[in-house]
Amino acid sequence: MIKLLQRTGLFLCLVFIALRCYASEQIVVVYPDLEQPYSQVFETIIEGIGSGSAELSLLKVKDKESQSVGEWFSNKKPSAIIALGSTGYRHNDQFPKDIPLVFGAVRNIPPSRSGVSLNIDPANLFHALKNTNKAYKRLYVVYNPKRYLDWIILAKSVADDMKIEVVGFEASSLREAMDHYKTIFDQENLEESVLWLPLDSSVVNNKVVIPYLLKESWDKNLAVASSVVGHVKRGLLMSIFPDNQAMGLQLAQLALERHSGSVRSHSKQARFAINTRTARHLGIIFNEPFQEQVEIEYPSAR
Amino acid sequence: MLADFVDKRRLSFRHQLLVVATLGLFSLAIAGTLTTTWLVNRHSEDVLLKQARLITDNLAEQSLLAVLYQSVENARLPIEHTLKFPGVDAAAIVSHELGTVHQKGSFPAAINVESLSLTDNSEPISLDNGWIFYARILSDDGLGQDDPFGIGENTVEELGIAVVFVTNALLQQTQREVLLNNMGVAFVIALVLAGLVNFGVNRLVRPMSALAKVMIQVEEEGEYRKADSNGPLEIRVIAHTFNQMMDALKVRDDMLRRHKDHLEHEVTMRTKDLEQARDAALIANRHKSAFLANVSHELRTPLQSIIGYTEVVKEELELEGLDNYINDLDTVIRNAERLLALINNTLDLAKVEAGKMEVKLDDYELQPLLREAVDTITPILDKNNNEMSTRYPDDYLCAFVDREKLLQVIINLLGNANKFTSGGKISLGVSFDDNWIMVAVVDTGIGLSEAQQEEVFNEFSQVDHGTDRGYEGTGLGLAICQHFCKLMGGDIGVESELGQGATFIVKLPRSRT
Numbered sequence: 001m002i003k004l005l006q007r008t009g010l011f012l013c014l015v016f017i018a019l020r021c022y023a024s025e026q027i028v029v030v031y032p033d034l035e036q037p038y039s040q041v042f043e044t045i046i047e048g049i050g051s052g053s054a055e056l057s058l059l060k061v062k063d064k065e066s067q068s069v070g071e072w073f074s075n076k077k078p079s080a081i082i083a084l085g086s087t088g089y090r091h092n093d094q095f096p097k098d099i100p101l102v103f104g105a106v107r108n109i110p111p112s113r114s115g116v117s118l119n120i121d122p123a124n125l126f127h128a129l130k131n132t133n134k135a136y137k138r139l140y141v142v143y144n145p146k147r148y149l150d151w152i153i154l155a156k157s158v159a160d161d162m163k164i165e166v167v168g169f170e171a172s173s174l175r176e177a178m179d180h181y182k183t184i185f186d187q188e189n190l191e192e193s194v195l196w197l198p199l200d201s202s203v204v205n206n207k208v209v210i211p212y213l214l215k216e217s218w219d220k221n222l223a224v225a226s227s228v229v230g231h232v233k234r235g236l237l238m239s240i241f242p243d244n245q246a247m248g249l250q251l252a253q254l255a256l257e258r259h260s261g262s263v264r265s266h267s268k269q270a271r272f273a274i275n276t277r278t279a280r281h282l283g284i285i286f287n288e289p290f291q292e293q294v295e296i297e298y299p300s301a302r
Numbered sequence: 303m304l305a306d307f308v309d310k311r312r313l314s315f316r317h318q319l320l321v322v323a324t325l326g327l328f329s330l331a332i333a334g335t336l337t338t339t340w341l342v343n344r345h346s347e348d349v350l351l352k353q354a355r356l357i358t359d360n361l362a363e364q365s366l367l368a369v370l371y372q373s374v375e376n377a378r379l380p381i382e383h384t385l386k387f388p389g390v391d392a393a394a395i396v397s398h399e400l401g402t403v404h405q406k407g408s409f410p411a412a413i414n415v416e417s418l419s420l421t422d423n424s425e426p427i428s429l430d431n432g433w434i435f436y437a438r439i440l441s442d443d444g445l446g447q448d449d450p451f452g453i454g455e456n457t458v459e460e461l462g463i464a465v466v467f468v469t470n471a472l473l474q475q476t477q478r479e480v481l482l483n484n485m486g487v488a489f490v491i492a493l494v495l496a497g498l499v500n501f502g503v504n505r506l507v508r509p510m511s512a513l514a515k516v517m518i519q520v521e522e523e524g525e526y527r528k529a530d531s532n533g534p535l536e537i538r539v540i541a542h543t544f545n546q547m548m549d550a551l552k553v554r555d556d557m558l559r560r561h562k563d564h565l566e567h568e569v570t571m572r573t574k575d576l577e578q579a580r581d582a583a584l585i586a587n588r589h590k591s592a593f594l595a596n597v598s599h600e601l602r603t604p605l606q607s608i609i610g611y612t613e614v615v616k617e618e619l620e621l622e623g624l625d626n627y628i629n630d631l632d633t634v635i636r637n638a639e640r641l642l643a644l645i646n647n648t649l650d651l652a653k654v655e656a657g658k659m660e661v662k663l664d665d666y667e668l669q670p671l672l673r674e675a676v677d678t679i680t681p682i683l684d685k686n687n688n689e690m691s692t693r694y695p696d697d698y699l700c701a702f703v704d705r706e707k708l709l710q711v712i713i714n715l716l717g718n719a720n721k722f723t724s725g726g727k728i729s730l731g732v733s734f735d736d737n738w739i740m741v742a743v744v745d746t747g748i749g750l751s752e753a754q755q756e757e758v759f760n761e762f763s764q765v766d767h768g769t770d771r772g773y774e775g776t777g778l779g780l781a782i783c784q785h786f787c788k789l790m791g792g793d794i795g796v797e798s799e800l801g802q803g804a805t806f807i808v809k810l811p812r813s814r815t
Contacts, residue, residue: 201452
């Protein structure tokens with residue numbers, strides 16, 4: 001009995017010491033001072049970062065505060081820094097060089113930097129496609145190779161397992177993108193294909209491209225998916241957008257892992273929105289388990 | 303200048319006020335119109351330019367699809383919508399790669415829409431007949447540089463430009479209409495205000511005009527009128543003061559009139575008294591003259607008898623050799639003769655004053671008469687050791703005189719000169735001009751003071767002169783001389799200084815006038 005008590009006490013001490021050591025990690029989150037609705041995005045990400053074990057220290061900055069950011073770090077020694085959004089990225093030269101730095105809440109992580117982009121992991125897209133009554137054979141993507149090539153590569157590696165062909169069209173301007181969209185819509189058997197719209201305004205324009213795609217995809221029964229919930233509201237089939245809280249946790253883990261090189265990843269956890277009217281038009285039926293995961297439906301029926 | 307004008311025109315106060323007020327009102331109307339028009343024009347131009355800017359930006363936004371597809375069909379609708387806006391004469395969508403996608407309307411000849419260089423979206427190209435607005439056609443999602451999730455991504459492409467020509471003809475027409483309308487309204491208001499000012503000024507100056515009218519009536523008619531105390535405070539004060547002045551003038555005039563009546567009464571009374579006194583004096587003088595004439599006549603007769611009988615007695619005593627009594631008789635005779643001379647003078651003076659002295663005027667040669675006088679006086683010159691000299695002109699001189707009286711005057715003057723001169727010189731001179739002969743008797747005697755000169759021709763003046771007690775004479779001689787000269791149409795005067803001798807000048811007419 002005494003031995004049992006001794007062993008239990010020793011275990012509890014070890015657990016306490018381990019927790020104590022882990023909780024001593026401190027992460028500084030640098031995020032922009034913005035109004036709604038953008039501020040809501042950053043608050044959710046920060047909430048996700050805070051759901052980890054590290055102690056958080058928040059620094060809300062404006063675009064023109066580079067000097068004060070440097071001063072703020074002069075007497076601080078955090079374990080890692082997470083810079084959120086374009087504002088956080090623009091202040092990176094003010095951060096201490098010897099502290100691990102990761103970027104988040106940006107569309108693309110620049111080369112040689114570490115972070116989690118707002119682009120969803122392609123696996124989520126394929127997961128959604130797998131849960132329909134359709135057997136998709138092709139995934140069309142018009143993309144800018146400067147910013148989206150790694151996603152394409154990743155998508156292709158995932159798609160091979162699902163026997164889906166990823167057909168990428170490189171475009172460096174909106175005009176080229178429009179030409180590619182025309183080419184896609186001229187293809188045969190579009191019912192077996194899906195068009196994915198990257199989170200990149202150089203190839204997707206809300207004013208011109210989206211209306212065009214809406215019309216053509218409706219007419220030619222092409223399923224279109226993107227990362228923007230608003231597109232679904234406007235009539236696209238599906239939106240797969242990042243789970244910001246999960247992305248926050250992903251950022252915290254990446255920051256504390258202290259990788260020596262560049263680690264660029266996409267948001268692994270995604271949320272789903274579908275347009276049921278478009279789905280009916282395309283004859284797409286999502287299975288029950290997937291429908292359970294869908295958070296937003298348009299038009300709002302339920 | 304306005305003040306000079308109204309002053310030179312000698313306009314009334316009311317007219318001056320109306321001229322100034324009316325000119326002021328019209329100046330205000332013109333200034334207000336020009337200012338308002340200028341402000342409205344500026345505002346209109348600003349609004350037009352802002353509207354044109356929005357139209358062009360809107361066209362640029364709607365042109366994205368047309369530029370991307372090079373599609374005239376996509377370009378037609380936004381251009382037609384753009385041309386519906388007032389003042390928009392032409393619109394074009396130009397692609398940077400392929401040139402003009404679509405154009406409608408006519409741009410000014412100097413403008414080539416495909417060669418426009420874009421430097422700033424906000425500044426239009428200003429032309430004589432309007433403005434060229436242009437805007438970039440951008441592949442902008444609306445986030446631009448404020449995208450909180452983009453880093454180092456310049457995804458906004460410039461695909462072309464939207465060009466709009468906005469004419470200023472409509473603006474100029476509007477500005478002209480605004481100017482004309484404003485001018486019309488302002489002049490009508492100015493006219494109405496001028497009428498109101500006229501009405502107000504009339505009411506305002508009416509009491510003053512009435513007051514001026516009363517003043518003019520007072521000036522023209524000389525009557526004391528009172529003005530009505532109406533109108534503004536200042537006019538009431540003036541009218542009140544004027545009425546008080548009228549009252550005071552009336553009271554003073556009444557007093558003057560009463561005083562004048564009193565004075566006239568006094569003058570009448572005094573005049574009457576004086577006339578009575580004068581009449582009494584004249585009567586008394588006449589009585590005196592008559593008395594003197596009578597008395598003189600009555601005295602001369604026995605006096606001449608005395609002289610005559612005394613001379614008889616003296617002759618008899620001389621014959622008998624009783625010389626001791628002769629001197630006494632001489633004294634009697636001399637005093638009797640003096641008394642006779644006094645009586646004769648008194649008789650002459652009495653006759654003159656009574657107007658009974660007769661003169662027998664005629665033309666007489668002067669030199670013989672004067673020599674006779676000198677001959678008469680020469681025997682007595684030695685008595686005072688005086689020397690006598692004469693100075694007559696060679697010309698024949700004839701005077702229109704009474705010979706006896708002129709002789710008496712000259713003798714009298716020579717006698718006086720001898721009497722008041724001792725060891726001196728006496729001269730008798732004559733001068734003349736066309737009308738007059740001047741006979742001067744000059745002595746170097748005791749002379750006369752100015753006071754004595756003023757009294758020397760009065761009766762009995764010598765008697766009244768205390769210093770002359772040592773000289774014989776009645777004091778009537780010069781008075782008689784003056785009367786005789788005046789009776790002959792001439793005059794007599796004296797020039798002298800005390801101790802420096804005297805000059806008596808007799809002025810005689812040369813002919814009958």
